[in-house]
Each structure stands twice: as structure tokens, then as C-alpha cells.
Amino acid sequence: MERYNFKEIEIKWQNIWENKKKFSAKIDKTKKKFYCLEMFPYPSGKIHMGHVRNYTIGDVLARYKALQGYNVLHPMGWDSFGMPAENAAKQNNLDPKTWTESNISKMKTQLKKLGLSIDWDREISTCSEDYYKHQQTFFLELLEKKLVYRKENYVNWDPIDETVLANEQVIDGKGWRSGAVVERKKLNQWFFNISKFSQNLLDGLDELETWPNKVKIMQKNWIGKSFGCEIDFKINGDLPVNNIKCFTTRPDTLFGCSFIAVSADHEISKFYKDNADFLKFKEECSKTGTTEEAIAVGEKIGFKTNLMAINPLNPGHKVPVYFANFVLMDYGFGAVFGCPAHDQRDFDFAKKYKLEIKTVVRPLDKDDSFEVRKEAYPGPGILINSNFLNGLEAPNNSVLETIKIIEKKNLGKKQINYRLKDWGVSRQRYWGCPIPIAYDKNGNAHPIPKSMLPVKLPENINLNVKGNPLDSQKDWKEIIIDGKKLTRETDTLDTFVCSSWYYLRFCSAKEENYGFNKEEIDYWMPVDQYIGGVEHAILHLLYSRFFMQALSYKNEKFNILEPFDGLFTQGMVCHETYKDDEGNWVSPEEIETIDGKKYLIKDKTKKIEVGPSESMSKSKKNTIDPENIILNYGADAARLFILSDSPPEKDIQWSEEGIISSFKFIQKLWNLNVKIFGEIKKDHKIDDDDEIEKYTNKFIKKITDNLENFSYNKIIANLHEVYSFLYKEINKKYKKDTIINNYQKILIAINPVIPHFSNECLELIKAKKIEWPKYDESMLIENIIKIVIQINGKKRALIETKPNVSEENLFVIINKDETLSKYLKQKEIKRKIYIKDKLMNIII
RNA sequence: GCCCUCGUGGUGAAAUUGGUAGACACAAAGGACUUAAAAUCCUUGCCGCUUGCGGAGUGCCAGUUCGAGUCUGGCCGAGGGCACCA
Numbered sequence: 001m002e003r004y005n006f007k008e009i010e011i012k013w014q015n016i017w018e019n020k021k022k023f024s025a026k027i028d029k030t031k032k033k034f035y036c037l038e039m040f041p042y043p044s045g046k047i048h049m050g051h052v053r054n055y056t057i058g059d060v061l062a063r064y065k066a067l068q069g070y071n072v073l074h075p076m077g078w079d080s081f082g083m084p085a086e087n088a089a090k091q092n093n094l095d096p097k098t099w100t101e102s103n104i105s106k107m108k109t110q111l112k113k114l115g116l117s118i119d120w121d122r123e124i125s126t127c128s129e130d131y132y133k134h135q136q137t138f139f140l141e142l143l144e145k146k147l148v149y150r151k152e153n154y155v156n157w158d159p160i161d162e163t164v165l166a167n168e169q170v171i172d173g174k175g176w177r178s179g180a181v182v183e184r185k186k187l188n189q190w191f192f193n194i195s196k197f198s199q200n201l202l203d204g205l206d207e208l209e210t211w212p213n214k215v216k217i218m219q220k221n222w223i224g225k226s227f228g229c230e231i232d233f234k235i236n237g238d239l240p241v242n243n244i245k246c247f248t249t250r251p252d253t254l255f256g257c258s259f260i261a262v263s264a265d266h267e268i269s270k271f272y273k274d275n276a277d278f279l280k281f282k283e284e285c286s287k288t289g290t291t292e293e294a295i296a297v298g299e300k301i302g303f304k305t306n307l308m309a310i311n312p313l314n315p316g317h318k319v320p321v322y323f324a325n326f327v328l329m330d331y332g333f334g335a336v337f338g339c340p341a342h343d344q345r346d347f348d349f350a351k352k353y354k355l356e357i358k359t360v361v362r363p364l365d366k367d368d369s370f371e372v373r374k375e376a377y378p379g380p381g382i383l384i385n386s387n388f389l390n391g392l393e394a395p396n397n398s399v400l401e402t403i404k405i406i407e408k409k410n411l412g413k414k415q416i417n418y419r420l421k422d423w424g425v426s427r428q429r430y431w432g433c434p435i436p437i438a439y440d441k442n443g444n445a446h447p448i449p450k451s452m453l454p455v456k457l458p459e460n461i462n463l464n465v466k467g468n469p470l471d472s473q474k475d476w477k478e479i480i481i482d483g484k485k486l487t488r489e490t491d492t493l494d495t496f497v498c499s500s501w502y503y504l505r506f507c508s509a510k511e512e513n514y515g516f517n518k519e520e521i522d523y524w525m526p527v528d529q530y531i532g533g534v535e536h537a538i539l540h541l542l543y544s545r546f547f548m549q550a551l552s553y554k555n556e557k558f559n560i561l562e563p564f565d566g567l568f569t570q571g572m573v574c575h576e577t578y579k580d581d582e583g584n585w586v587s588p589e590e591i592e593t594i595d596g597k598k599y600l601i602k603d604k605t606k607k608i609e610v611g612p613s614e615s616m617s618k619s620k621k622n623t624i625d626p627e628n629i630i631l632n633y634g635a636d637a638a639r640l641f642i643l644s645d646s647p648p649e650k651d652i653q654w655s656e657e658g659i660i661s662s663f664k665f666i667q668k669l670w671n672l673n674v675k676i677f678g679e680i681k682k683d684h685k686i687d688d689d690d691e692i693e694k695y696t697n698k699f700i701k702k703i704t705d706n707l708e709n710f711s712y713n714k715i716i717a718n719l720h721e722v723y724s725f726l727y728k729e730i731n732k733k734y735k736k737d738t739i740i741n742n743y744q745k746i747l748i749a750i751n752p753v754i755p756h757f758s759n760e761c762l763e764l765i766k767a768k769k770i771e772w773p774k775y776d777e778s779m780l781i782e783n784i785i786k787i788v789i790q791i792n793g794k795k796r797a798l799i800e801t802k803p804n805v806s807e808e809n810l811f812v813i814i815n816k817d818e819t820l821s822k823y824l825k826q827k828e829i830k831r832k833i834y835i836k837d838k839l840m841n842i843i844i
Numbered sequence: 845g846c847c848c849u850c851g852u853g854g855u856g857a858a859a860u861u862g863g864u865a866g867a868c869a870c871a872a873a874g875g876a877c878u879u880a881a882a883a884u885c886c887u888u889g890c891c892g893c894u895u896g897c898g899g900a901g902u903g904c905c906a907g908u909u910c911g912a913g914u915c916u917g918g919c920c921g922a923g924g925g926c927a928c929c930a
Contacts, residue, residue: 217848218925226929248930261930300928326928336930343930344845419929537925645856645869653856657870665869668884705860714858717868727885788864793911795864819897833910839863841910 004670006634010756014115023117025073027523034070035524036062037503037564039532039540040077043103043125044084047110049573049616049642049654050533052626056639057570057648057712058531059116063752064707066117067772073524074117075506077124078104081132082495086431090463096431097459100127110627115635115755122509126498131505132433133454134515135497138551140436140447147193147550150445153424157185162466164428189426190435190491194542197549198223198418204545204562211567212649215537222538224419229403230333231412233260236318237307239271244309244321247332247417251406252398255386256339256360257317258350260309261302261324263334268305269323278303278323285325300349301325309337312411313402314387324349332417340376347376360386361394423543425494430461430469432492438479439487446486448479455488499540500547503527503563521558526565534569541567568710571651573642575622577611587621588656613653624654636754637663643753644716666757669723673761676730676743680765684733692734695725696742697779703749704775712753719750740765745773789814790841791823807834814840 017023038058041051062074078100085096092099104125111118124131142148156165160178164187175182194201202223205216228249235241244260262268264282272278281303307321319337326345327336340350340357350357361381362370368384383392388405392398406412426435434455436448448455458476465472470490477488501515507524508517544563552558578586580600591608592601598608616623629638641662646652699722706714726746730739744767751758751770762770782803787810789797797820799813811832814820824844831843 214848214925221847221926224927224929228930246930250930324928326930328927328929331927331929338930345928345930417929419927421927534924647857650850650857653870655856655870658856661870664883671884711858713856714868717858720868786864790863790911793909798864831910833863835863839911841863843910 002670002674004667004757006636006666006756009760010113010115010635013756013759014112017115017117018112018120021121023072023074023119024121025071025075025119027520028071029523031069031071033073033524034062034065034529035073035507035527036065036529037075037506037527037531039530039536040079040499040502041107042082042084043078043080043100043107045103045106047107047626049624049626051111052114052629052638053573053642053648053652054531054533054570055111055114055116056642057568057710058529059114059118059639060643060707060712060752061529061531062117063755064772067748067751067770069771072117073122073506074119075122075124075509076111076116076118076120077122077502077506078107078126079495079499079502080104080125080127081432081492081498083429083431085127086429086463089431095460095463097127100125110630113627113630113635114638117755122506124502124505124509126433126495126502127431129454129456130512131502132498134505135433135493135501136436136448136453136455137450138501138515139493140450140453142192142550143447145550145554147196147553148190149193150188150190152186153189153191154184155187155189155428157183159183163468187426187428189424190437192423192425192546192550194423194546195418195420197546198225198420200549200561201420201542201545207562208565208567210565212534212569215534215541215567215569218537219542222420222542226417226419228399228415228417229406229412230415231312231337231406233309233312233337235307235309235321237305237321239268239305239307241268241271241307244268244335245333245412246335246337247415248337250339250342250395250399251402251412252383252386252389252392252394253339253342253360254311254313254337254402255389256341256358257311257319257337258340258356258358259319259338259346259353260321261327261336261338261346261349262321263327263329264303264323264325265329266323266327266334268307268321272305272323281323300345300352302349302353304353312406312409313389320355322349322353330421331419341372342376342378344376344378347372358385360384423494423496423546425497426491427494428468428490429492430457430463432495433457433498434470435489435491435493437489438481439489440484445489446481448488449481452481457492496539496543500543501551503530503544525558526560526563529566529568530564531568531570533572537569568649570648571646572615573654574613574615574651575624575654576613577620577622579609579611580606581609585619585621588624615651616654629659633659633663634666634756636757637666640665640716640754643712645713647713648710665720665723666754669757672723672726672730673764676726676739677764679730679734680736680739683736691732692729692738692742694779695722695729696745697775700745700749700773700775701780704772707752715753719753722746748773785837787837788839789817789820790839791820792843793841796820796823803837805837807832807840810834810840814842 036058038054058074062072066072080100085100088099089096126132139148158165158175158178158180160180161175165175165182174180202220202225205219208216226249228247229251231246231248231251233244233246235243244262246260264285281301284301302322302324305321305323308318309321311317311319327334338346338349340346340355341359342361347357357372359370359372360383361377362368362384363377363379363381381394383389383394383398389398389402392401403414407414434457436453436455437445438448439445458473461469461473463469468490470476477490479486479488504516504521504525508520511517548558548561548563552561575588578588578591578598580586586600586608590601591598598610600606600608614620614622626638637659641659642652644662645658699718702718703715706712706718744762744765747758747761748770784800785803787799787801788795789799797817799817801810801813824842827844829842829844833841
């Protein structure tokens with residue numbers, strides 16, 4: 001038996017691909033293009049199994065499309081700005097740039113070993129000046145279009161480290177490093193006006209037919225469109241407040257209003273700024289958790305003002321005004337009217353403060369005496385106790401009718417609100433793209449002239465300072481524009497900005513004058529298939545969609561508005577978890593299996609407890625290093641295993657047995673190849689070539705269908721099937737041409753999955769025209785078919801016959817069948833259902 | 845609390861429009877080959893009488909249908925998302 005030398009063969013083909021620039025993409029207008037993109041990695045230093053899965057899935061698609069004759073663009077780059085580099089640099093006393101660049105070079109080597117069909121000529125790195133200088137231009141263009149603005153916003157402030165913390169750096173309300181109680185602090189920050197495009201971003205979702213529904217729903221909820229109206233409440237009281245505007249989606253329940261609730265940040269709070277009780281209440285508000293669940297379950301608290309509001313539809317009715325913790329300042333007008341009977345939050349609040357609960361909607365199956373008692377009734381029904389609104393159908397009719405009346409009486413107007421908030425892009429960090437802005441003595445912002453770009457990030461600076469290191473770079477901060485001394489903005493851009501347009505940069509990675517080149521964009525965009533983790537379902541994908549809208553706004557640069565035509569979200573890679581007898585996590589590499597039981601390698605008296613399979617993470621030590629896998633089993637085996645068993649959109653369990661089995665399978669394929677190669681040389685002269693032709697044809701159809709549907713796990717199953725078939729079939733004496741023709745097709749069909757192996761075999765059989773094999777529909781027709789015979793819906797026999805059999809003829813065969821006639825004897829046949837060439841159900 | 849998705853052997857999973865449930869693989873058991881091991885190949889979902897056959901069976905309970913893993917309703921369970929959005 002000849003061993004398949006994967007080490008030699010894989011490196012051989014990787015070198016051929018690299019030297020011949022096999023995957024270097026060029027515009028060719030005679031060909032249809034296919035842009036295949038996987039989410040680019042953060043250069044943490046090592047690739048992990050998640051990358052292997054993500055990039056294998058993409059590579060299978062890219063190679064398949066290339067074989068089909070598409071002009072494929074399949075690039076790769078690095079999302080290389082961000083906090084980890086800054087933290088690592090501080091720890092190891094080197095600068096983020098060196099750390100990042102060395103990580104990139106390591107990871108690039110690893111990715112190449114996977115045999116990915118990547119156009120490395122287009123490699124980009126977001127932390128390089130070549131990349132971020134264009135981003136600064138975009139920033140200024142957006143500023144000109146008034147899509148960028150500055151406003152005050154709250155940040156998480158760590159008073160010990162004197163730094164701003166990201167949400168994930170705040171643990172139980174304390175800074176992750178210092179342990180200091182995190183404060184809310186107001187800072188001036190830059191914002192992208194994403195909310196301007198709320199409706200466009202919502203409408204655009206309908207065009208994205210192949211996106212997972214889950215992702216579209218998540219984005220839809222995030223944008224959160226709601227239809228309602230604003231209502232003006234007149235106010236009586238001892239403060240100079242004449243009215244409060246509220247937004248509501250249920251103006252029809254206005255007769256059930258028993259209080260007004262406003263946010264603690266509402267403008268009327270200025271009258272309470274010296275009120276100790278109010279300040280105490282406000283602090284209470286900030287303590288409540290901010291997750292939706294915490295609030296839904298959490299207690300509603302309020303602070304009563306002396307103000308009374310007049311119900312605009314029912315002027316004789318006055319209701320109290322409260323500050324309440326469940327009202328947000330940055331949505332609507334920061335004020336709502338409370339209708340306890342038909343909103344659970346209002347109901348909870350009314351219960352606590354003993355406010356009136358007046359039922360104004362009855363469910364369709366109840367009469368007018370219906371009363372809300374234990375919980376709010378937010379469902380549909382008929383309006384009651386609402387004077388001139390009585391009898392209207394809620395909510396659809398009643399809402400529209402009420403808005404008409406409110407508008408006619410000039411009490412308010414129809415309004416549509418979105419939850420989507422503007423995107424704050426300022427980060428008080430060093431390792432990011434500098435914002436091209438400078439300030440004068442009065443604090444006014446001035447764009448840095450485009451001729452003075454890029455604003456370079458200073459190098460070799462001291463990171464071990466409090467706050468943002470850029471802030472203490474006095475010589476860098478000072479800048480002279482038009483002879484005036486200004487101070488630079490020291491905030492850098494959120495790294496999500498970098499990843500919001502990198503797909504455009506890949507189309508013209510070398511363009512120097514601008515972020516992209518229109519001709520190249522027009523050819524390559526949109527991305528035909530984008531592949532990545534579902535964790536980016538909202539932010540990254542929404543920001544990217546926004547960026548296309550923003551760049552196109554007020555100009556004609558693009559033919560398209562949606563960057564990603566197709567989206568596929570792959571599942572995670574999981575592994576069993578292990579703990580020793582002291583409850584410490586143990587990595588798979590420290591474990592040995594003896595007689596089915598697991599022990600520590602260094603101490604075999606210690607048994608290991610096997611826990612559930614969970615997504616690979618360093619903290620649980622259940623990671624497998626792809627580099628070792630490739631070293632021991634080869635890239636093809638790794639690719640084969642990562643695709644097998646589970647559908648790509650679901651989580652996959654990594655196991656040692658699994659990778660070994662894939663490794664062995666490749667050796668088996670090699671043995672088969674050697675055998676087939678021997679048969680070819682013999683050139684038998686037997687004519688009956690039908691079977692192998694037919695099987696190959698069916699196989700090609702299956703693989704093609706499965707590739708089109710991302711059913712990559714089924715492709716691996718098909719591969720096992722074709723192996724078993726050939727293993728048996730090759731003992732028959734086929735003609736040389738028949739074997740070569742069919743075997744070549746099979747080898748090409750498996751090329752996307754195990755390209756090194758496939759190319760080696762194709763070379764051995766001297767294959768010339770390597771293109772995706774077509775299948776012949778007429779060859780899919782079987783000579784002999786099996787028809788299921790059911791009696792009273794139960795399968796009783798399988799009958800083999802020629803296709804196109806009539807009901808009468810089939811019944812003749814059935815009557816001859818021993819087992820079937822046993823059932824049919826002496827029974828009256830009531831009915832026969834015949835599905836041609838498939839099934840007959842006999843009812844007796 | 846709200847929204848979404850999913851429940852099929854010991855395990856990961858297959859099953860065009862409703863039409864042979866469990867393809868393919870992992871694990872376990874048995875067998876073949878071998879002096880032996882490794883490697884390879886074959887058999888085995890469950891319960892019965894034990895060659896063959898029969899029965900139950902796709903989370904649970906109903907329904908539609910000649911026929912339901914697939915469609916409808918209700919329930920139970922698991923996972924994911926959530927920014928108090930009025």
C-alpha cells in the first residue's frame with residue numbers, strides 16, 4: 001500500500017498556486033463575476049477553528065464558482081485596529097503596530113497552509129495608512145453631507161484609570177482592571193447619522209432574498225419602526241410649564257389615560273435640580289439594569305410632580321405628571337401617557353402608585369362590562385368607555401380614526417418613530433483611525449483639509465499613561481492650518497467603521513487616490529456571497545449597509561445600495577469540555593484515553609470528568625489548534641472534517657475520532673486512485689459502460705445541487721458514497737476512456753472540498769480541460785424502478801418494474817406477489833391510490 | 845416579559861412539492877481476513893417470537909389526509925436575540 005504523502009503534495013500545490021498567481025482576480029467583462037467574501041479576521045496571533053470553518057466554507061464556494069467559469073474575486077484582509085493590540089502592547093512593552101504586524105504574518109502563513117484560493121495581491125490591513133487615509137476622506141465627505149455631527153453623550157468612565165470603558169469592560173458596574181465603580185460621564189462625541197436612513201435600511205431588507213430570515217428579523221427589530229402620533233397635553237401647575245408632548249402608538253386608548261410619565265432627563269427636570277428627593281430618585285433610576293429583561297421584570301418607580309395634565313380628548317379629566325424610570329429621553333419626546341388597563345408597564349406603575357385603571361378596550365369575545373383586573377390587556381378588541389370613540393375596532397381602525405380626530409382638533413399629528421439611534425463613532429483610544437478634525441481655542445471643530453491627509457497615528461508613544469495616550473502627545477496634538485494654531489481631535493474611530501467599507505476596498509485594493517475606483521466597484525460589487533458568524537447580524541451588517549447609503553447620498557457613485565447580495569451565517573465549532581478532580585479546566589491535549597476512560601497524561605491516576613460540548617474558548621480550554629491539525633493530518637483532512645456531519649449553519653462538534661476518520665478516508669481515496677490508475681493502463685475492452693456513466697451522472701447532479709444549497713455536509717456523504725461505489729465497481733473491466741472520463745468528472749466535483757488531493761490525481765490521469773462537469777437529465781432516468789406498495793397506508797412490499805407502468809399492469813404484478821396476495825385475499829378492495837412509478841396504496 | 849429558531853437511534857445527522865424514516869459518518873458490539881496485531885471489509889436503530897416475520901416508532905396531545913418527520917391547533921422542552929422604544 002502506497003502512503004499518501006499529504007505534506008509533500010499539499011505544499012507542492014500551494015506553491016504552484018502561489019507562483020502562477022492562480023487566484024489573482026482581474027476584471028474581465030466577457031465573464032460573469034462572482035465576489036465571494038468571508039468576514040475578515042482580527043489578527044490575534046493564531047487562527048482558530050472558527051476561522052478554519054468560515055474560510056473553508058467560503059473556499060469551497062469560491063473554487064466551485066471558478067470551476068463553473070465565473071471570474072471569482074476571493075480576497076482576504078485584516079481587521080487590525082482595536083483594543084487587544086493596545087492591551088497586549090502595554091503588557092509586553094512593545095508597540096501595537098509591531099505586535100499586530102507580527103500576528104498578521106503568522107496568521108497569513110497559517111491560512112496559506114489551509115490551501116485557500118485567496119487573491120493575496122489584494123490583501124489589506126485596516127491599521128495601515130494606505131487604508132485608513134481613505135477612511136479619513138470618507139469621514140470628511142460625510143461631514144460635508146451633514147451625515148456626521150458632534151453631540152454630548154454619556155460614556156462609562158473609570159475614575160481610577162481615567163479612561164472610557166467599553167460596555168464589555170464594565171463588569172457588575174465596575175471597571176475590569178481597576179475595579180473602580182464606573183461613573184456616567186458626558187463627553188462630546190462624533191456621530192454618524194444612521195437614523196436618517198432608518199426607512200431605507202428597513203426597505204432594503206426585502207431585497208435581500210438569500211439572507212437568513214433570522215438576521216433580517218433582528219435588523220428589523222433593531223430599526224424598530226412604530227406608527228403612532230404625537231399628542232400635546234396642556235399642563236396646569238405651579239411651574240412655568242404649558243404643555244408636554246407625548247408619543248404614542250395607541251392614541252385610541254386616550255380615554256383610559258390616568259397619568260403622564262416623563263424621563264428623569266426630561267426638560268422639566270431642570271425645575272427639580274435642587275430637589276434632594278428628586279436627585280435621589282434619579283440616582284435610583286440609573287441603578288436599574290439596562291437590559292430589556294431586567295426592566296420587564298424590574299420594578300417601576302416614579303417621582304410625583306405637582307403638575308396636572310389635561311386629557312386633550314376629555315378636557316374635564318386631569319391626570320398627575322410623574323417622572324418614571326421606564327421612560328427614555330432619547331426616544332419619542334421622553335414622555336408618555338399612561339394607560340394602565342392596556343399596557344403592562346403602565347399597569348404595574350398604576351398599581352404601585354394607586355392610580356386609576358380604566359378599561360377602554362374589551363376583547364372581541366367579551367361584552368362592555370369587561371374590566372381589566374390582574375394584568376393589562378394589550379390585545380385587539382372594541383373600544384368602550386371612550387365617548388365618541390366607542391365601538392371602534394382596536395387597534396387598526398381605532399388608531400387611524402383617533403389620529404384623524406386629533407389632527408382635526410389640532411391636538412397633535414401622525415408620526416412614525418424608529419428605535420435606531422445614531423452611531424457614536426468616537427473612541428478614546430490610541431490604536432484606531434485618527435479623526436481628521438482640529439479645534440480652535442473656542443472649541444469649534446474644523447475639518448483637516450484633504451490636502452493635509454492622512455492624519456497619521458504617531459508611533460513609538462508611551463501607552464502607560466492615564467486616559468487616551470494621544471491626549472498626552474503634545475507635539476502631535478498641535479497643528480497649524482492656514483497659519484492658525486489648532487488642536488487635533490484625539491479620539492479615534494470605532495473599528496466598526498473600518499469594517500463598514502473594506503469590501504469596497506478589496507475591489508480596488510491598490511487605488512491610491514481614493515478609497516475605491518468606480519469602474520472596479522461597478523464590475524465586482526455587490527458581494528455575491530458573504531459568509532461569517534451570526535454575532536455580526538446587527539451591528540457590522542447594518543453599519544455596512546449604512547455606509548453604502550451614506551457614500552451614495554447626494555452623489556452617483558454607485559449602481560447598487562446593498563453591499564451583500566447573499567449572506568450565510570455559519571455555526572460555531574464546539575468541543576467536549578474536561579475537568580480534573582479539582583474542578584479545573586483541562587485541555588484536550590493534556591488528556592489520554594485508556595479503555596474508553598480519560599486520564600491526565602502527566603498523572604494517570606487522575607481521572608477526567610467529561611463535560612458537555614461547548615463552543616471552543618480559551619477560558620474553558622476546549623480549543624484545538626488548527627496548526628497542529630494541519631501538521632498531523634493535512635489541510636484536506638481538516639477541510640473534509642470541518643464540513644462533514646453538521647450542516648454549515650449549525651454548530652459542529654470537533655472530535656479526535658472525526659478528524660482521524662477524515663484523514664483515513666483520504667488515504668482510502670488515494671488507494672482507490674492507485675487502483676484506478678492501474679486499471680487505466682490495462683485498457684479493458686468490455687462494452688457495458690452504462691453503470692459507471694449513470695452513477696457519475698447522478699453523483700454530479702447531487703453534488704451540484706448540494707453546493708448550490710450550502711448542503712456541504714451532504715457533499716461529504718456523497719463523497720463516501722461514490723467511494724464505496726467505485727471501490728466495488730472498479731473490479732469490473734471498463735474501457736480506459738470510460739474510466740478516465742468518469743473518474744475525471746468525479747475528481748473535479750470533489751476539487752472544491754479537497755483541492756490538493758484532487759489536483760494531484762487530476763495531474764496523474766493527465767486531465768486537460770478542468771471545468772465543472774455537467775450532468776445529462778436523460779441519464780438520470782432509471783431502467784428499473786421500485787414501487788412502494790402500501791395496504792391501508794402501511795408499507796407491505798417493494799415491487800421492481802420498468803418505469804411508466806400503468807395502474808392495471810402494476811395490479812397484475814401485485815396479485816402475483818405472494819406476501820401481498822396474502823393480505824388481499826378474501827378482502828374487498830375499497831380504493832386504490834396510485835402515484836405513478838412511486839407508490840400504490842390499497843385500501844381494504 | 846417580548847421576538848425568533850429548533851426538538852428524528854447511544855452521537856452528529858439524511859429524508860424534492862405530504863408518498864420506503866434513519867442516507868452518510870462517529871461510537872459500541874459481533875463477524876471475516878491474519879500466527880497475532882495494525883490496517884481493511886461486512887453485519888447490527890428499538891421491542892417481540894428468533895432463519896423469516898410481526899409490532900411500536902420522528903418531544904407530547906389532538907386534527908386534516910388514502911397516507912404526516914413534513915401541514916394546522918394546543919401543550920412541554922432546548923437554544924438564540926433584545927436598546928424599559930410607549
